[in-house]
Each structure stands twice: as structure tokens, then as C-alpha cells.
Amino acid sequence: MADVDSERWLVIDGRRWRRTDPSLPDDVVAALKSHLGRGRSAVGAAKGRGDDEAVAAARERVGLAKRGLGERGPRWWDEPEADRLARAQEALRRLGELDAE
Structure with missing residues (x-):
């Protein structure tokens, strides 16, 4: 059970x-992590400006990326791989739409 848990969870300072x-796929993970990093950076910048609307928009991007990566939302280990890939690809599609706005 510990091996399964270590595949599913990362524990840092007692927090899981x-x-x-x-x-x-590696390319999907890389693209989602790029969006995640840019979203996190945008949250910090928007907070610094005191722009609540921009903070909310940036947090939406972070949430989309994390759901695509399987780090939020349904537990990835409870779903078929095809559904997990489809969710990641949908997150990338939506993030691309946000970039185009």
C-alpha cells in the first residue's frame, strides 16, 4: 500500500x-506545467497590483492546468487512462482559448 500511496501522493512538511x-504523455505534461507556471506567476503579479479580477482569472488558469495534470478534480487512479488523457487535452484546449483572448 505504501508503494501505491507514493505513486499517488507527495508529502511535504506533513502535507499531502x-x-x-x-x-x-510528456509533451502534454510539459505544456500543462508551462501553463501552470505562467498562471502562478500571473497570480502573484495581479496580487501585487491589487487587481482582484486578474487574480481570479489567473487562478482559473492555475485550476485548469492542475485539473489537466490530475492534481485536482477526480482522482486520476479511479478513471480509465483514455478519460484522463481527454481531460488533459480539454484543459490544454481551454487554456489555449484563454491565451487567444
Whole structure:
């Protein structure tokens, strides 16, 4: 059971964080992590400006990326791999739409 838990969870300072879905292709993970990093940076910048609307928009991007990675939302280990990949690809599609706005 400990091996399964270590595949699913990362523990830092006693807090448990869900790991990225290991079945996702490397290019999908890289693209989602790029969006995640940019979203986190945008949250910090918007907070610094005191722009609550921009903070909310940036947090939406972070949430989309984390759901695509399997780090939020349904537990990836409870779903078929095809559904997990479809969720990641849908997150990338939606993030791309946000970039185009």
C-alpha cells in the first residue's frame, strides 16, 4: 500500500499533495506545467497590483492546468487512462482559448 500511496501522493512538511497523473504523455505534461507556471506567476503579479479580477482569472488558469495534470478534480487512479488523457487535452484546449483572448 505504501508503494501505491507514493505513486499517488507527495508529502511535504506533513502535507499531502496529489501527484501528476503518470500516464499522461510528456509533451502534454510539459505544456500543462508551462501553463501552470505562467498562471502562478500571473497570480502573484495581479496580487501585487491589487487587481482582484486578474487574480481570479489567473487562478482559473492555475485550476485548469492542475485539473489537466490530475492534481485536482477526480482522482486520476479511479478513471480509465483514455478519460484522463481527454481531460488533459480539454484543459490544454481551454487554456489555449484563454491565451487567444
